[in-house]
Amino acid sequence: MKRIGIIGVGEIGRAIVDGLYYRGDDAPEVFLSPRGARTAAELSEHYEGVRVCPDNQAVVDRSEIVIIAVRRPDRHEALAGLVVADDKIVINVMAGVGGDDLRRTLATDAPLVRAIPLPAIRERRSVTVTYPSHPVADSLFEHLGGALPVADEAAFDVFSALTGTLTTHYSYLAALTSWAVGHGIASDDAESYVRSLFQGVGRALNDETRTLQQLAANHETPKGNNERIRTTWFTRANSEALAQALDDLLAGLRGQRGSVRR
Numbered sequence: 098m099k100r101i102g103i104i105g106v107g108e109i110g111r112a113i114v115d116g117l118y119y120r121g122d123d124a125p126e127v128f129l130s131p132r133g134a135r136t137a138a139e140l141s142e143h144y145e146g147v148r149v150c151p152d153n154q155a156v157v158d159r160s161e162i163v164i165i166a167v168r169r170p171d172r173h174e175a176l177a178g179l180v181v182a183d184d185k186i187v188i189n190v191m192a193g194v195g196g197d198d199l200r201r202t203l204a205t206d207a208p209l210v211r212a213i214p215l216p217a218i219r220e221r222r223s224v225t226v227t228y229p230s231h232p233v234a235d236s237l238f239e240h241l242g243g244a245l246p247v248a249d250e251a252a253f254d255v256f257s258a259l260t261g262t263l264t265t266h267y268s269y270l271a272a273l274t275s276w277a278v279g280h281g282i283a284s285d286d287a288e289s290y291v292r293s294l295f296q297g298v299g300r301a302l303n304d305e306t307r308t309l310q311q312l313a314a315n316h317e318t319p320k321g322n323n324e325r326i327r328t329t330w331f332t333r334a335n336s337e338a339l340a341q342a343l344d345d346l347l348a349g350l351r352g353q354r355g356s357v358r359r
């Protein structure tokens with residue numbers, strides 16, 4: 098495994114380090130930027146082979162793969178002026194920061210790969226979308242749960258928009274729980290029951306022999322309770338509103354990519 102540097106050691110930076118060390122197999126040397134000091138210190142204490150560098154340039158110099166995981170507004174402060182040799186591989190996980198934008202900021206000819214790691218990467222349980230495909234980046238994410246290289250940045254934006262639906266899903270489960278509580282069910286009971294219902298859904302999703310439509314159909318009795326909620330609540334209007342919200346998000350992501358000269 099190659100030497101890996103991470104600039105921006107926050108939520109997702111930590112998840113990537115945890116994933117790299119998840120089974121302790123073939124763990125690489127990891128070099129962290131000094132910002133996000135508390136997380137960086139915790140990781141370097143916890144994992145032998147993880148070190149905190151004095152500055153961002155030192156992260157680049159010591160690494161073969163450099164992962165950029167600062168927030169979009171912080172990218173100039175974090176990256177401008179860094180010297181990135183052409184033999185490095187840069188992995189950009191910043192949402193809404195296109196390849197052209199990053200290349201202008203870094204002024205390097207090194208390969209730049211966009212990626213969408215998710216928090217479950219810490220247990221090597223999430224598939225990471227990448228663009229453009231690069232054998233080193235793809236094999237890194239294969240090791241961390243799976244890589245899904247896509248054909249162009251437009252497709253990358255579609256996957257990026259899909260990741261924007263995750264917290265709505267949790268909120269949906271919380272709304273179900275609140276509804277039951279409103280009908281006199283103890284909050285702990287309601288919450289643990291909803292969790293158990295949807296953990297079952299999560300397990301069923303592992304069955305890739307059935308499409309999502311088939312899974313839905315297989316769990317539904319004709320004229321039964323599930324069909325009733327699906328057809329009375331998740332109506333065409335509701336489904337179209339969801340598609341519209343995703344379209345708007347996608348337009349925003351593509352707009353950010355097109356207006357990047359700050």
Ligand SMILES: NC(=O)C1=CN([C@@H]2O[C@H](COP(=O)(O)OP(=O)(O)OC[C@H]3O[C@@H](n4cnc5c(N)ncnc54)[C@H](OP(=O)(O)O)[C@@H]3O)[C@@H](O)[C@H]2O)C=CC1
Nearest residue numbers: 105106107108109132133166167168169171174175191192
């Ligand atoms: N969280 C997620 O699930 C995912 C996040 N992303 C992307 O990853 C990026 C980071 O997100 P997330 O981890 O949630 O954010 P966090 O705020 O948790 O982490 C960002 C880190 O960047 C550090 N930072 C800020 N300025 C600099 C600098 N000049 N040099 C070095 N480090 C700096 C911050 O340090 P300090 O605390 O000192 O300010 C902080 O530790 C974002 O662009 C986001 O779009 C992508 C996929 C998933």
